[in-house]
Amino acid sequence: MRCVVIGSGITGMTAALLLARQGHGVTLIEACDHAAPLLRGFERNELRFDTGFHCGGGVHRDGILRRWLRVLGVEASLEGITTSHSDVFMFSDGKEYRLPSGLRPVVAASERQFPGSGKPMENFLLLISQELASSPYLNPDIHSEPKGILADAGCLNDYLDKAGFPPHLRAMLSSRCLLYGVPPSLASWRDYTLVAGPYFQSCGSWHGGGAALVDALMHALQEAGVTLRLGCAVNAIEADTIEGVHSVVLNDGTRMPCERCFFTGHPSQLQSLLSHGLLRPAYLHHIADLPETNAALLLFAETYDALRDDESLFLLPSPYEMTTSDTEISWAAIMAKSSIYVYCGRPAADGRKPVMAVLFIPSANLPEGNPQPRPSSYVAWKRQAVESLRLAIEYRxxxxxxxxxxxxxxxxxxxxxxxxxxxxxxYGVSHQRTSMPLFPSTRVPGLFLAGQNVLLPGVLGGIVSAAVAVGFAFGHNTVLKEFRACTAKE
Ligand SMILES: Cc1cc2nc3c(=O)[nH]c(=O)nc-3n(C[C@H](O)[C@H](O)[C@H](O)COP(=O)(O)OP(=O)(O)OC[C@H]3O[C@@H](n4cnc5c(N)ncnc54)[C@H](O)[C@@H]3O)c2cc1C
Known part of the structure; x- marks a missing residue:
């Protein structure tokens, strides 16, 4: 069957690969002139910055991400996989703590720094492991339909309340969901276990980070016979409600016939991609009203030895100052109240290390669209924002x-x-517990949605979302066969 996959991020590449391996004719279309712009990252001053992937959870031999990399046939191409990542939490009240990765080390570190918290931490991690083990897309031993990952299982805060952790430890655990853009009060327990959970089991990366993963996937796509069209935005998906999808139209006017279409971009595009009447007004309203994760200011820097290799710093407000809306900060409050994430990568050959800092910001005052050239007010705002963030980080x-x-x-x-x-x-759509999730299948036969906007952000979220969407299109067992077979070989 002819399939078109729109968007070549981790989700699109995974979907294309799974479809091609099932024997379908697949074309992968990407608006940017190179594949996976987010995941690939970029280079400045001969230093590579990993944007879409600087570390991942579940990278140990039996870890969830590692298994999927094996299924996709790219594990062997990724060299120097480490699981030694550690997180440092620096609070504005001067307290500093560390969490390593690995279940036992996490429990030991918790007990050492917060006496009496070892047992509750063990229970907390057990619940996470049980949740992770409950989905057929995450645990090859489960042979059932994938209801689990799409259903609700309560709020993260309820689980943290029940665990009874001391305030600083609770804030450390909560901060992990800010990493995928949802405040703890709105985070669902199930999303937390899927995105943050594997990081407790093991956390690490490999040489070349996101770019190495893209290169390995590109090779696999080529071998599987996937046709790649770069620098072509899809302007229209042509379909009717009886026969379903029959073609997509590119911005150069090319019409590409297809029977199945997998869209991995932002769902807000659907309204302009599909002709009027194909989607119900209520669905279009739903898409238009989806909450977004916060916008962010990102700094990219270099250092020689001021930070450790492959280490993350969470600069957090004192837990007594945190509010549920602490991501909505004003510039004046940066010094005291914001949460800032700083990551230091591995050194380049000349010893320089890439540093990335992320601060969530409200985007209300920024210009609409993507104006070129940038308005002077924006340029001035950016200069001041960068300087404020630099000072805030140096202060901490x-x-x-x-x-x-x-x-x-x-x-x-x-x-x-x-x-x-x-x-x-x-991270696109914010998957809040209170908002209704998007489903991979749509009312238009043959049109499926996948990606961080549909399931969850992160490389694992994208891979699983792609597998689920292909499962909805052609049957879950067909997709899961490879996942299960991969484990049987171990
Ligand atoms: C700063 C930063 C750091 C991160 N760090 C990590 C990390 O360490 N670990 C981790 O697991 N995750 C991390 N993430 C999250 C992760 O990178 C993303 O969740 C994931 O890459 C999203 O993949 P995707 O394929 O769903 O979406 P995308 O990568 O956004 O892919 C969608 C693609 O579709 C294309 N597209 C859209 N519309 C059209 C159209 N009409 N026609 C053609 N093409 C179209 C876009 O150009 C885009 O390339 C990070 C994200 C950011 C921003």
Whole structure:
């Protein structure tokens, strides 16, 4: 069957690969002129910055992400896979704690730093492992339909309340869901277990990060016979409600016939891609009203030795100052109240290390769309924002003063440009417990949705979402056969 996959991020590449392996004729279409712009990251001053993947959870031999990399046939191409990542939590009240990765080390570190918390932590991690083991797309031993990952299982805060952790430890655990853009009060337990859960089991990366993964997947796609069209945005999906999808139209006017179409971009595009009447008004309203994750300001810098290799710093407000809306900060409050994430990568050959810092910001005052050239008010705002963030980070991490150099910065406008059709938010749609999720199948026969906007963000979220969408299109067992077979070989 002829299939078109729109968008070549981790989701699109995974879907294309799974479809081609099932014997379908697949074309993968990407608006940007190179594949997987987010996942590939970028290079400045001969230093590579991993944007879409700097570390992942579940990378140990039997880990969930590692298994899927094996299923996709790229595990062997990824060299130097580590599981030694560690997180440092620095609170504005001066308290500092560490969490390693690995279930036993996490329990031991918890008990050492917060006496009496070892047992509750063990129980908390057990619940996460049970949740992760309940879906057929995450556990090859489950042979049932994938209801689990689409259903609700309560709020993260309820689980944290029940665990009775001390405030700083609770804040450390909560901060992990800010990493995928949802405040703890709105995060669902199930989403937390899928996105943050594997990070407790093991966390790490490999040489070349996201770019190495893209290269390995591109090779696999080529071998599987997938046709790749880069630099072509899809402008229309042609379909009717009886026969379903029959073609897509590219921005150069090319019409590509297909019977199945997998869309991995932002769902807000659907209204303009499909002709009037194909989707119900209520569905279009739903898509238009989907909450977005916060926008972010990102700094890209270099340092020699001010930070450790492959380490994440969470600069958090004191847990007594945190509010449920602490991602909605004003510039004036940056110094005291914001949560800032800083990641230091592995050194390049000359010893320089890439540093990325992320601060969630409200995007309300930014210009609409993707204006070129950038308005002068925006340029001034960006300059001031970058400087404020640099000072805020140096205030919290004094060792960085004079020991790092900012090379570049990205704002929500950069994100809009970088990932075609994005609204500028960091991880697209915010999967809040209270909002109704999008389903992979649509009312239009043959049109399926996948990606971070449909299931969850993260490389694992994208891979699983692609597999689920292909499962909805051609049967779950067909997709899961490979996943299960892969484990049988171990
Ligand atoms: C700063 C940052 C750091 C991150 N760090 C990590 C990390 O360490 N670990 C981790 O697991 N995750 C991380 N993530 C999240 C992860 O990168 C994303 O969730 C994931 O890459 C999203 O993949 P996707 O395929 O769903 O979407 P995307 O990568 O956005 O792919 C969608 C693609 O569709 C294309 N497209 C859209 N519309 C059209 C159209 N009409 N025609 C043609 N093409 C179209 C876009 O150009 C885009 O390339 C990070 C994200 C960010 C922003």
């Amino acid at each position: 991490v004094p060792g960085l003063r004079g020991a790092w150099r900012i090379i570049d910065a990205a704002t929500p406008l950069t994100m809009r440009h970088w990932i075609y059709g994005s609204t500028g938010s960091l």
